[in-house]
Amino acid sequence: NSLLMCVCCWTGMLLGCLPFPIHLHFHKSSAGSHTNDAYFLILHDWNGDTGNSHSGCNCPPVLASILHGVGIRVSWNWLVGYCISLSLAFICASASSFSINQQNRNYATVGVVGAGQMGLGIALVASKNASHDVILQDISQDQLKKSLAVIQKTLANDVKKGRLEENAVQDIMGRIKTSTDLKDMGSADFVIEAATERTDLKLKIFEDLGRITKDDAILATNTSSISVTKIAAATSKPDKVIGMHFFNPVPVMQLCEVIRALQTSDETYQKTSKLARELGKVDALSKDFAGFTVNRILCPYINEAIQVLHEGIATVEDIDTTMKLGTNVPMGPLTLADFVGLDTMLEVMRILHSELGDDKYRPSPLLVKYVEAGWWGKKSGKGFYDWSKK
Numbered sequence: 529n530s531l532l533m534c535v536c537c538w539t540g541m542l543l544g545c546l547p548f549p550i551h552l553h554f555h556k557s558s559a560g561s562h563t564n565d566a567y568f569l570i571l572h573d574w575n576g577d578t579g580n581s582h583s584g585c586n587c588p589p590v591l592a593s594i595l596h597g598v599g600i601r602v603s604w605n606w607l608v609g610y611c612i613s614l615s616l617a618f619i620c621a622s623a624s625s626f627s628i629n630q631q632n633r634n635y636a637t638v639g640v641v642g643a644g645q646m647g648l649g650i651a652l653v654a655s656k657n658a659s660h661d662v663i664l665q666d667i668s669q670d671q672l673k674k675s676l677a678v679i680q681k682t683l684a685n686d687v688k689k690g691r692l693e694e695n696a697v698q699d700i701m702g703r704i705k706t707s708t709d710l711k712d713m714g715s716a717d718f719v720i721e722a723a724t725e726r727t728d729l730k731l732k733i734f735e736d737l738g739r740i741t742k743d744d745a746i747l748a749t750n751t752s753s754i755s756v757t758k759i760a761a762a763t764s765k766p767d768k769v770i771g772m773h774f775f776n777p778v779p780v781m782q783l784c785e786v787i788r789a790l791q792t793s794d795e796t797y798q799k800t801s802k803l804a805r806e807l808g809k810v811d812a813l814s815k816d817f818a819g820f821t822v823n824r825i826l827c828p829y830i831n832e833a834i835q836v837l838h839e840g841i842a843t844v845e846d847i848d849t850t851m852k853l854g855t856n857v858p859m860g861p862l863t864l865a866d867f868v869g870l871d872t873m874l875e876v877m878r879i880l881h882s883e884l885g886d887d888k889y890r891p892s893p894l895l896v897k898y899v900e901a902g903w904w905g906k907k908s909g910k911g912f913y914d915w916s917k918k
Contacts, residue, residue, distance in 0.1 A: 637661045638803075639716030639741075641733060643668075643706070645869070645907055646750055647722035648675035649778025650807075652682065655703040656779075658806040662704045663712055672706040679704065682779065714740050718803060720772055722750040725875040730754060731762040738763030746796055748772040752823050753876040755883075756789040756816045766791035770800050773820060774809075776867055784809035787816050818883040819876065827876045830868075831892050833861035837912075838894035844912050862912040866905035874899045 638654045640647050643666035651664045666672050686692035713719050737747050747769045749759050760769035771787030784804040804811040814820040848860020880889035905911030
């Protein structure tokens with residue numbers, strides 16, 4: 529790039545040697561001692577003949593003194609050439625900067641499988657924060673429409689609060705394409721799976737992604753508890769599989785928990801960590817054990833709060849108030865459970881109980897009943913709280 533800029537500068541200077549219809553230079557007057565220090569702009573025609581000095585214009589006295597003091601004679605040709613060289617150098621530098629910015633971005637297209645709460649949030653930050661093209665895929669066209677409506681509403685709220693320029697909304701939405709066909713992930717450079725927290729479903733998705741995607745495409749799972757090593761084993765390129773555990777709501781929560789499978793390569797981890805930062809997240813590494821770090825600590829805490837409710841020790845409101853004011857957490861455990869999704873909570877607790885074998889991870893019977901009733905929390909409109917009117 530530096531060599532190209534030098535070539536542009538010398539090209540501009542050579543252009544300055546070419547003849548122009550108007551040739552100007554500073555010429556010392558000989559019209560008397562009182563004007564000996566004066567400089568005039570003299571017009572020359574193609575033959576170099578000096579025209580009427582009155583057709584020229586006096587050089588400003590201050591500038592004349594400076595030029596005379598340093599002995600500068602300026603040719604219009606060289607001035608034009610110099611301007612051209614600077615312009616070319618500026619264009620070259622701009623192109624170079626754009627090229628470097630493009631190279632610094634890991635991926636041009638990010639694929640997101642699953643358009644639920646997590647999927648739409650990931651798609652939003654990939655387009656808004658990192659300016660990536662996004663393919664948001666879901667088997668339900670209705671779900672895709674709902675997700676786009678949520679993203680549009682979120683952006684409109686950002687504009688209303690002065691966090692986003694109104695003209696940026698169209699660009700952000702324009703980078704998000706939707707599809708009901710998983711095969712469209714074939715054009716993605718990085719795929720993040722955010723489907724329902726079911727082992728059999730995720731294994732099938734990754735088996736298919738292994739066949740569909742590019743050889744160098746990285747496949748990440750947003751699982752909150754399922755073994756990433758097991759998921760990686762289902763693909764034809766296990767070294768390209770990694771965990772990226774985002775938190776709800778994705779545009780707000782800063783953490784991205786990165787989980788390396790046994791098969792994950794160093795390159796895959798490094799690129800994933802870099803992408804997480806591009807999305808505006810702080811990445812924290814966890815080993816691939818049940819629940820990873822966050823859910824190994826968080827879910828038993830929430831499950832115990834549900835058990836306290838089940839045993840009639842305290843009400844929903846009192847449990848949340850007690851934990852908020854008593855431990856200075858911003859959100860009570862039952863409110864948080866509704867945000868996470870009670871169906872997801874149940875799946876995580878079952879995995880923890882199955883893999884770790886300790887009864888302290890046994891799901892509360894009340895949690896099981898709520899999920900069976902379809903009371904999954906905020907996403908279903910009802911959980912421990914009524915979200916239908918909020």
